[in-house]
Amino acid sequence: MRIRELKLMNFRSYESLVLEPDEGLCVLSGDNAEGKTNILESIFLCALGRSHRTSRDAELIRYGKEEGGVRLVLDTRGGTRTIGCRLFARDRKKLSIDGAPLSRSGELLGCLNVVMFAPEDLTLVKGGPGERRRFMDMEISQLKPSYYYTLQRYNTALKQRNALLKDPDHFDAAQASIWDEQIAMLGSEIILDRDEFVEELSGIAADMHMALSDNKEILLVSYEPDVPADDPDRLTETILEKLRANQEKDLARGYTSVGPHRDDIMLELDGTDVRVYGSQGQQRTTVLSLKLSELEIMRGMRDESPVLLLDDVFSELDRKRQELLLKAISDCQTFITCTHLEELVSAGVDRMQVYSVRNGTVNEM
Numbered sequence: 001m002r003i004r005e006l007k008l009m010n011f012r013s014y015e016s017l018v019l020e021p022d023e024g025l026c027v028l029s030g031d032n033a034e035g036k037t038n039i040l041e042s043i044f045l046c047a048l049g050r051s052h053r054t055s056r057d058a059e060l061i062r063y064g065k066e067e068g069g070v071r072l073v074l075d076t077r078g079g080t081r082t083i084g085c086r087l088f089a090r091d092r093k094k095l096s097i098d099g100a101p102l103s104r105s106g107e108l109l110g111c112l113n114v115v116m117f118a119p120e121d122l123t124l125v126k127g128g129p130g131e132r133r134r135f136m137d138m139e140i141s142q143l144k145p146s147y148y149y150t151l152q153r154y155n156t157a158l159k160q161r162n163a164l165l166k167d168p169d170h171f172d173a174a175q176a177s178i179w180d181e182q183i184a185m186l187g188s189e190i191i192l193d194r195d196e197f198v199e200e201l202s203g204i205a206a207d208m209h210m211a212l213s214d215n216k217e218i219l220l221v222s223y224e225p226d227v228p229a230d231d232p233d234r235l236t237e238t239i240l241e242k243l244r245a246n247q248e249k250d251l252a253r254g255y256t257s258v259g260p261h262r263d264d265i266m267l268e269l270d271g272t273d274v275r276v277y278g279s280q281g282q283q284r285t286t287v288l289s290l291k292l293s294e295l296e297i298m299r300g301m302r303d304e305s306p307v308l309l310l311d312d313v314f315s316e317l318d319r320k321r322q323e324l325l326l327k328a329i330s331d332c333q334t335f336i337t338c339t340h341l342e343e344l345v346s347a348g349v350d351r352m353q354v355y356s357v358r359n360g361t362v363n364e365m
């Protein structure tokens with residue numbers, strides 16, 4: 001897929017901006033704080049219905065304005081689509097596809113597929129389990145929008161159960177049992193989807209990592225569900241039994257201790273935990289392997305390449321990793337930000353469209 005036009009209105013540092021990017025590499029070059037990431041953020045917003053940096057939509061509106069928005073025209077195998085996102089300081093955002101308003105953010109998923117790779121992604125390895133769950137959730141939601149709805153319903157049920165647990169003196173056992181059933185049913189769906197996703201990811205990531213490490217390291221990615229899916233047909237009951245068995249404990253603690261909200265992904269290099277023992281370089285390479293695998297999975301599933309958003313990552317990679325990254329993205333429309341253009345040129349990037357980004361204005365060079 002390919003973005004044909006991107007239009008920003010009172011979005012972050014941009015009063016108004018229209019970009020008509022080429023098919024291949026689109027480089028956004030400029031000093032710090034000039035507005036490069038803001039552009040990637042606006043594209044990410046059109047793919048997932050939220051920013052990658054904040055959950056508060058109002059922050060995306062240009063300071064002092066009541067309203068802002070993004071409009072993106074996209075060519076896909078299925079035809080041309082126009083995605084609209086209008087942001088309001090005092091109201092919920094309004095999303096649309098081809099002018100038709102969407103009642104839920106989830107309806108946007110799958111229209112524009114993106115893979116984003118930024119320095120902060122190192123938290124995927126170094127951060128807590130929540131970061132890795134967020135990664136799974138974001139990817140699976142893009143591949144399978146129904147997952148997103150299941151997850152939302154799961155979170156609602158979990159919140160309700162936790163609210164009951166926080167008030168043990170007025171604990172309503174009948175109500176709790178209704179939430180238990182919901183959590184078990186939705187939780188088992190989530191676990192099975194994550195299991196399938198990580199299984200696929202694991203095979204591809206191992207090959208990627210092998211190539212990136214000169215055949216030296218074996219990366220093993222494995223799903224660590226809180227409730228294992230050994231017997232998928234009985235998973236709902238298994239979760240339900242555990243919820244019931246832990247009810248006393250949960251009441252004492254005031255939160256739910258069983259379920260996929262406690263899942264993690266294990267990342268091992270030659271048998272040792274990268275999360276704990278990996279060197280900086282190994283951790284970075286692991287993240288790159290995961291991101292490139294994500295790209296592969298999306299490409300396979302949709303039968304077309306997603307759009308790639310690379311925020312300031314090129315300079316952090318050594319020559320070999322740069323080359324592999326370039327090879328993997330050769331058929332994707334890619335937006336790259338950088339502060340020094342020479343870095344890209346010396347890495348062998350050619351045929352690129354370069355924009356200079358300065359203080360909320362963008363000019364093609």
Ligand SMILES: Nc1ncnc2c1ncn2[C@@H]1O[C@H](COP(=O)(O)OP(=O)(O)OP(=O)(O)O)[C@@H](O)[C@H]1O
Nearest residue numbers: 012013032033034035036037038059060061062063
């Ligand atoms: N809501 C907003 N309204 C106006 N300006 C904003 C808003 N949010 C952020 N900015 C401005 O946008 C700029 C940051 O933009 P951005 O994060 O895109 O920078 P960048 O070019 O990616 O910089 P770096 O190279 O440091 O990553 C800052 O100057 C900030 O003040």
Ligand SMILES: [Mg+2]
Nearest residue numbers: 036037038311
């Ligand atoms: Mg930036």
